[in-house]
Amino acid sequence: MKDEKPIAIGNLSLAPENEPMAHVSLRIPEYVVEYYRAYPNYTKVMRRVLKAYAEQQLRQTSDEV
Numbered sequence: 001m002k003d004e005k006p007i008a009i010g011n012l013s014l015a016p017e018n019e020p021m022a023h024v025s026l027r028i029p030e031y032v033v034e035y036y037r038a039y040p041n042y043t044k045v046m047r048r049v050l051k052a053y054a055e056q057q058l059r060q061t062s063d064e065v
Contacts, residue, residue: 021047 036042 033042036046039045
């Protein structure tokens with residue numbers, strides 16, 4: 001996993017995707033879903049964006065310590 005290069009969506013850098021995932025139910029506004037439905041695999045893109053945001057927050061938190 002560590003040998004794989006991160007993927008990028010726009011300016012978002014992401015870790016490899018072959019790590020364990022949890023299934024969750026999430027309520028989001030309909031306009032957000034409609035935005036992501038423009039992508040062929042919209043749930044995959046949503047996961048990538050959410051994961052990138054969480055990783056960014058974790059980096060900021062570790063930098064503050």
